[in-house]
Amino acid sequence: MRIGRAAGVTDTGRRRLRNEDAFICEPPLFAVADGMGGARAGEVAARLAAGVLEEAGVETKGEQGVTAMIIEANRRIWERALADPATAGMGTTVTAALVDTDSGAVAIGHVGDSRAYLLRAGSLEQLTTDHSLVAELVSSGVLTPEEAERHPQRSAITRALGTEPEVDVEVFTITGEPGDLYLICSDGLPTMLADSAVAAALEAADRDPAVAAEALVAAANRQGGEDNITVVLFELAEGEPPAHEPAAIVPEPVVDDPVPQERELEPEPEVSPASLSRHGAGAGGRLAALAFIVAAVVIAGLVLYWGISK
Secondary structure (H helix, E strand, C coil), rough: CCEEEEEEEECCCCCCCCCEEEEECCCEEEEEEEEECCHHHHHHHHHHHHHHHHHHHHHHHHHHHHHHHHHHHHHHCCCCHHHHHHHHHEEEEEEEEEEEEECCCCEEEEECCCCEEECCCCCCECCEEEEEEEEHHHCCCCCCCHHHHHHCCCCCEECCEECCCCCEEEEEEEECCCCCCCEEECCCCCCCCCHHHHHHHHHHCCCCHHHHHHHHHHHHCCCCCCCCEEEEEEEEEECCCCCCCCCCECCCCCCCCCCCCCCCCCCCCCCHHHHHHEEEEEEHHHHHHHHHHHHHHHHHHHHHHHHHHH
């Protein structure tokens, strides 16, 4: 068994000025974190989580290893929030998949409402259960799945990294098969697209992770793009794993129209390590485009003033 093609994409969406998602797409580790918190704290939490998982990397094995690195991420975020009042109360979801190519096992660790899916034999299955208020209400029979999709509190999560000194990690293992296609995503995807639409997009892309990732983000934006959207896809294939796993495809962020609809701009936070910026969690294309337009207007005004004064 070996890891085949893989790709990751993150996008600010159409209603957010900031991207508080972060992701890792570095075989054999794949993960998505969706930050939350006031000011810039959400992106700080997501970057910290991504940094811890990336540090663990290929040295981590199985359920025990995945659990350990998520617990360590929780500790780092909690301690940073205690030390820095500007980040107090921050947290992040995380869903991580670690592939053991020797056994074909895929260990998945999960906290929050970012999701993992598996497309196998033409059928898409949600592997994780959301740690959210509406998921608990559905489980108890208070809400139907259809009612949950429209519930005003559908984004309220009941478990996150960094909000408490300890965290309960849900972890399990899937026995992989050649042809499996795994999808990890932040909630910005399923809140915009039904599972049937996700499955259709994957099949329409001929199960190519790079093509499918771009198609899913575009489809979620067409439906409104109410939140940041992050997707990571990887496939399992027959054969022996190479000496070095193939590099995953990580496209540049897509630049949208500059239509800010939510928050006022605030100063950039000090987030370390800077190398994690390629994982997302920062100013999105919308913010960059807005800055460019403002600069262009200022320059045009100066030119006009100079012409009149002449």
